[in-house]
Amino acid sequence: MKTINNHYILYIFRFILFRVNPFYLHLFYFLSLAFLGSLALSLLTPRVPSFNLRFIDSLYISASALTVSGLGTVEMEVLSNTQLVVIALLMLAGGEVFVSMLAFPFTTIRYKYNKWNHNKVEVELQSIESGSPVIITASDDSEIDELKYSSMKSLSYVVFSYHVIANFIGSISILVYIVLVKSSREVLKRKGLRVSTFCVFVAISSFANGGFIPTNENMAIFKSNSGLLLIVILLVLMGNTLFPLFLRFSIWVLKGLTKRAEFEYMLGRPEQVGFRHLLPKRENGPVAVFVLGLIALQVVLLCGLEWRSDALSGLNGYRKIVVALFEGVNSRHAGESAVDFSVVSAAALVLYIAAMFLPAYTCFLPSGGEKKGGMDKQRNRKGRRRAIEILYLSHLSYIVIFVIIVCIIERKKMRDDPVNFSLLNVIFEVTSAYGNVGFSVSYSCARRLNTGSACVDKAYGFSGWWSDLGKLMIVFVMLFGRVKRFTMNGGKAWRLA
Numbered sequence: 001m002k003t004i005n006n007h008y009i010l011y012i013f014r015f016i017l018f019r020v021n022p023f024y025l026h027l028f029y030f031l032s033l034a035f036l037g038s039l040a041l042s043l044l045t046p047r048v049p050s051f052n053l054r055f056i057d058s059l060y061i062s063a064s065a066l067t068v069s070g071l072g073t074v075e076m077e078v079l080s081n082t083q084l085v086v087i088a089l090l091m092l093a094g095g096e097v098f099v100s101m102l103a104f105p106f107t108t109i110r111y112k113y114n115k116w117n118h119n120k121v122e123v124e125l126q127s128i129e130s131g132s133p134v135i136i137t138a139s140d141d142s143e144i145d146e147l148k149y150s151s152m153k154s155l156s157y158v159v160f161s162y163h164v165i166a167n168f169i170g171s172i173s174i175l176v177y178i179v180l181v182k183s184s185r186e187v188l189k190r191k192g193l194r195v196s197t198f199c200v201f202v203a204i205s206s207f208a209n210g211g212f213i214p215t216n217e218n219m220a221i222f223k224s225n226s227g228l229l230l231i232v233i234l235l236v237l238m239g240n241t242l243f244p245l246f247l248r249f250s251i252w253v254l255k256g257l258t259k260r261a262e263f264e265y266m267l268g269r270p271e272q273v274g275f276r277h278l279l280p281k282r283e284n285g286p287v288a289v290f291v292l293g294l295i296a297l298q299v300v301l302l303c304g305l306e307w308r309s310d311a312l313s314g315l316n317g318y319r320k321i322v323v324a325l326f327e328g329v330n331s332r333h334a335g336e337s338a339v340d341f342s343v344v345s346a347a348a349l350v351l352y353i354a355a356m357f358l359p360a361y362t363c364f365l366p367s368g369g370e371k372k373g374g375m376d377k378q379r380n381r382k383g384r385r386r387a388i389e390i391l392y393l394s395h396l397s398y399i400v401i402f403v404i405i406v407c408i409i410e411r412k413k414m415r416d417d418p419v420n421f422s423l424l425n426v427i428f429e430v431t432s433a434y435g436n437v438g439f440s441v442s443y444s445c446a447r448r449l450n451t452g453s454a455c456v457d458k459a460y461g462f463s464g465w466w467s468d469l470g471k472l473m474i475v476f477v478m479l480f481g482r483v484k485r486f487t488m489n490g491g492k493a494w495r496l497a
Contacts, residue, residue, distance in 0.1 A: 014171050019033065026482075028477075029313060030066055031479070033093060034067075034475075035329065036061040036062075036063050037062030037063040037090045038058040038061075039058075040086045041061060041086055042055055042058045044082050046079055047078060047081070047083075049445065051494075053077045056472070057073045057493070058463060059475060060073045060474070060475055061073065061074065063478050064088075064438075065091045066093065066094040067478040067479060068091055068208050068436050068438075069432070069482075070210055070436075070463055071211070071429075075458060075459050076212070076214050076216055076459075076460075077191060077193075077214070081194060081197055081389075084201055088201045088205070091205055091210035092167075094208065095207065095210070095239060096240060097159065097277075098165050098208070100159065100276070100277055101159050101160055101163065101399075105228035107274045108152050109355070113146070122362065125297075130363075141214075148265065148273070151263075151266050152275075154263070155251075155273050155275055158251060158254065159275075163207075166235065167200075170202075170203035170204040170231070170235045172205055174199040174203055174232075177228050182227075184222060187215070187221055196207075198214055201213075201214055203235060205336070206232045206235035206336065208239055208247065209334040209335070210334075212438075219338040223315065223467050224314075226319050229322050229325075229326045229338065232336060233325065236330060237329060240332065240333050241287075242287075242288065243362070244277050245288055247278060248284060250473060251266050251278075252267060280463070283363070287362075289363070290363040291332070294355055297351070298324070298331060298348075298351055299328050301351055302327060302344070302348050303321065303324050305345045305347060305348055306339075306487065310343045311342065311343050311347075312324075312339070323338050328435075329353075332358070333356075333435060333437050334362060334437070335439050336438070337438075337440075341440070342447075346424060353428055353431045355400065356431050356432055357395070357396075359434055371447075376486055395487075398434065399427075399431060399434055402477050403427055405473060406429075406473055409469050409473060410466055410470050413465075413467075414426075417448050418449065419448070420443050420447050420448065420462075425462055429461070429462050430477060433463070433474050433477040433478045433481060434477050434484070436478060442459075443457075443458070443464070443465045444457060
């Protein structure tokens with residue numbers, strides 16, 4: 001009986017390892033954790049006893065934290081310390097670096113199994129041809145590329161250490177800043193937030209590009225604390241758009257210190273270790289240039305349009321530049337905000353929408369004909385899978401579809417409250433959810449044209465004012481956006497002529 005059970009377990013493991021599409025594994029991972037996170041948030045008691053956290057809001061917050069989207073439907077300061085810990089853990093589990101680490105056991109085991117199975121087949125063929133059994137010797141084992149396997153394992157340790165060290169140093173850096181700077185410490189004291197929880201929460205959120213901050217105002221209440229903003233900027237870049245550069249630099253340092261062949265192999269043949277964040281050397285430069293160039297463009301536009309406006313009011317020149325830099329960095333998937341987007345000009349909002357839409361490693365990199373031909377040949381081998389992929393819509397098409405659906409769901413509010421529920425605000429919110437960013441235009445009762453019903457301003461995102469069906473739609477958009485990398489080839493079958 002035990003042998004039969006072990007056989008079924010082995011069969012299931014092999015089925016998951018070799019037959020299940022990674023898309024379904026990712027989808028199951030995010031759906032299950034989002035549901036468990038919503039249950040945990042619902043069962044825990046908020047800090048404000050009179051506040052009732054509805055299940056739709058707990059599901060929304062859980063999905064938003066896990067998909068590192070950073071959109072909320074309740075004020076963060078009503079949540080208890082334990083609920084903040086749950087949100088931090090969800091962001092930790094949903095961060096891109098952490099999720100990418102989960103693939104290492106699968107890739108290493110699959111590689112080892114394939115090599116072992118390949119050697120076994122070769123030995124059996126030799127036995128059949130010679131008419132006598134062939135004994136496996138050390139020379140047969142040498143056919144397995146141990147250097148590649150060892151490099152894959154070493155890379156998993158490097159990424160894990162990188163993740164732990166970045167979060168630890170980030171937490172300590174924020175703690176040191178708060179201890180040294182009285183104004184930031186007084187903010188936490190006034191709001192009744194634990195310093196330790198705040199430091200760890202912000203470090204995890206920034207590195208995972210989660211977008212959540214324990215204060216109602218997000219980072220706007222710290223817009224005068226330029227040092228804190230700069231610490232967060234570095235964590236955001238290390239955890240997403242410039243992660244390949246920091247990872248490659250870490251491996252280069254380790255190679256110089258240890259002289260191990262595994263690190264030389266990773267740097268020289270990154271495509272062989274099967275980690276998509278370790279980009280080839282020729283691609284790192286264009287990625288960095290695009291990231292820094294887009295950030296610079298956003299800084300120039302925001303400063304040029306909003307230098308004397310309410311968005312940057314009360315700040316000196318240096319702090320205005322740091323805030324503009326902070327927004328530019330966070331527009332690429334992090335979503336922490338130090339300004340009120342409801343008072344930002346439409347031109348700047350459109351640029352932020354474009355930045356939120358673009359994937360993390362967007363760059364201009366002309367490909368050579370030989371490499372392109374090899375890729376086309378490899379794709380042709382996929383057959384049916386390739387035929388299905390080309391039927392996917394483009395990512396811009398998904399945005400359009402989601403905006404249309406939201407406009408249908410919220411059509412009554414768009415008609416009765418056209419200033420708050422403007423089309424630009426809806427597009428901004430949907431794009432933020434799809435890009436897993438977290439930027440949101442605030443809702444203001446003062447901007448309502450119909451003042452017949454009671455209204456109280458709340459310090460949470462625009463979608464927090466939507467109907468329950470609209471919130472569920474945004475939950476779907478956030479989850480879909482988190483796994484959108486599996487549909488990157490979508491829309492290529494469409495020819496516009």
